Amino acid sequence: MFTIGCHLSTTKGYAAMGRQALAIGANTFQFFSRNPRGGKAKAMDEKDVKQFLELAGANGIEIILAHAPYTLNACSADGGIREFAISTMEDDLRRMEYTPGNFYNFHPGSHVGQGVEAGVDYIAAMLNQLLKPEQTTVVLLETMAGKGSEIGRTFDELKLILDKVELKDKMGICMDTCHVYDAGYDIVNDLDGVLEEFDRIIGLDKLKAIHINDSKNPFESHKDRHEKIGDGTIGIAAMERIINHSALRQLPFFLETPNEIEGYEKEIRILKELRK
Template sequence: MLNIGCHLSTTKGFENMGKEALKIGANTFQFFTRNPRGGKAKAIGEKDVAALLEITKNNNFATLLAHAPYTLNGCSADEKTREFALGMMIDDLVRMEYLPNSFYNFHPGSHVKQGVEVGINYIVEMLNTVIRPEQTTTILLETMAGKGTEVGRKFEEIAEIISRVELKDHMGVCLDTCHVYDAGYDIVNNLDGVLDEFDRIIGLDKLRAIHLNDSKNPFESHKDRHEIIGEGFIGIEAITRIINHPKLRHLPFFLETPNEVEGHAEEIKLLKGVYKD
């Protein structure tokens, strides 16, 4: 079975996100933990969460994915920005325990001309501060496209972060198809080679989720602009190979394409049609 979902808005509550996912043919979904451009988090209603958990249980949902806000930059050159990121992640991980055994994905951040190694040091320090042995949440580092001074454009950078996290059993990776293609990993013409490289450097056992996006820009553009499935430079043929690959097909796939919910429903229908059960 294809485990597929899209990004849904939390404004209507957790139960309604679960119902909306079912309505569009999804069996999982992604959501922001708080305002993606700010720091304020909406209060969690325990009954609302309980209703969602009942939906996920009764409908065999795959693991849910929470996304940290874009303002979380734990490797910023500004100390206050780093402190803000630390506090936000601590709070998010407490809140995530309302949804046990879920994923929490975040962008490693931008080192802002300090250098990659300095950025990695800050990220590792943040993760070693926030991760608790008893948490059920797995924290995912997202692969990045390499625009500006982003950390995470290379598998080696992701691997170094994970290797230096003390409680690394709570760590994983979310591979974004648009990002890795834009970063220079040719998943269109050499998917097996890219996966072999990922396995050699990071380990495929750490790959826990995939952001399934086409790309508005050509290979190695470092632009990070998502496109609707089949309408970009990655294309439906390559995406079909990705969702059917024996090393990937068991993972949950999350659409972050520039579509409304109705458009995501069409994409999910398309992907189910090319998925080989």
């Protein structure tokens, strides 16, 4: 099965997101766990959750992905910002258990001059504090483009975090095609080589989801600006290879391209046509 979806607004709740996904030809979706700039999340509506779970079960929505707010920086030099990250993720993971068995994705953060080692230690400490044996949610570290002092620009940096996490079965990786290309992994000309490197360093069993985005910037630019599918420097031919690759095709793909809902519907249709 080709599991494909896009980023949707949580404004109207889980059931509304599920219906909107189905209406545009998707069978999964991503959403922000709360305002992407941070702040308090809306109270959970158990009736809405029940309606969504029934809708998902009846229509083959097997997995969804929550995205942490961009302001979550577990490795900041500022203790207050780190505490915000911990309290936010703790609340998010509690809320995720209303829809069990899904994914929660976050940007590892920026060490802001402290160095990668210190940043990795902070991130791993947060995860070791928050992850619970009984949780059903898998937490995903996202591959990053490498702007500024971002951690996660290389597979090795992500591996450093994973190695320090105690409950390893609760962890995985979300690969963003725009980010890895901007970071210097040539998924256009050497997709096999990139995936072989990922497997050698982290292990393909840890790759749980794909953010399928084109890039506005050239290879190894270390920037992070998504482009619509086929309109960027990665291109449509590379996208076709990515969604059909034997190591990736069973994973869920999530669009985060600069689109309104009609644009996402068009891109989902294009990707379905490219699927072999």
